[in-house]
Amino acid sequence: MSLIGLACGTVAAIAYANWQVPALALVGLVFSVAWLIADGLDGMIARATKTASALGRTLDGLCDHGVFALIYLSLAWTVGTLEGWVLALTAAACHAVQSSLYEGERARFHRRTRGTPLAAVPTPTGMVLVRLYDSVAGSVDRISMPFERRFGAAEDRTAFAAAYAAAAVPVMRLQSLLTANVRVWAICIACLAGNPRIFWWFEIVPLTLVTAVGLYRHRRIERRFVHGLAPQSILLPSEQGHS
Secondary structure (H helix, E strand, C coil): CHHHHHHHHHHHHHHHCCCCCHHHHHHHHHHHHHHHHHHHHHHHHHHHCCCCCHHHHHHHHHHHHHHHHHHHHHHHHHHCCHHHHHHHHHHHHHHHHHHHHHHHHHHHHHHHHCCCCCCCCCCCCCCHHHHHHHHHHCCCHHHHHHHHHHHHHCCCHHHHHHHHHHHHHHHHHHHHHHCHHHHHHHHHHHHHCCCCHHHHHHHHCHHHHHHHHHHHHHHHHHHHHHCCCCCHHHCCHHHHCCC
16 A cells, blocks of 8 residues: 555656646646555555555655655656755655654654653664654653653553643644645645745755654653643642642
8 A cells, every 4th residue: 555655656757747738737636646645555555454564654654755856856746956856855855854753753752642651761673764764753751750650650551641632632733734635735825926945945944844843842841741740630639639
């Protein structure tokens, strides 16, 4: 399914290579949406068939990055200037870091809401690409370990997880701007506006800012829990008398 998505993404990149024609920019959008659907289905199929693995997750991530890389290259090729190539490559590098960090944040959030603290910072294993992907996605775990230890020591982990989720949901909504869905629409809008540079600058500045603010706010929430400074409305019952 990941490879089907990659094929759809390749067609999208070919269409975007002719973004000066509005109809072809829309074709690029259609096949980009088809890629997003395939991208969503591969994870669902893996979970339903219990075939999820680190390699499969990495293949999924690499196909995702591969689709965007093809689109970046096709747009840079059509712009055809040194400035365009520099912008495209810078945006691509920002995208890779932003997406990996967001995947780590999302996995961290869902694990915690299930009531499962992290016992220790995991050591990436497997193939080189698997280790690289996991090391970037999990790079924040070391900073977050004080929260994980506090979580693990909680008398009622279910209540702790619920309190954490209530505090962290707004941050995760902000970070959802880093999903592929947002980028797919931004690419099409920039092409229809007649300037792919709009998308590259959107990637480099606003989305990098969203990444930084999201990471900071998430760590700030963690510190509040570690130091017992969470708002009264989300304190655990055993802690409310000590606030």
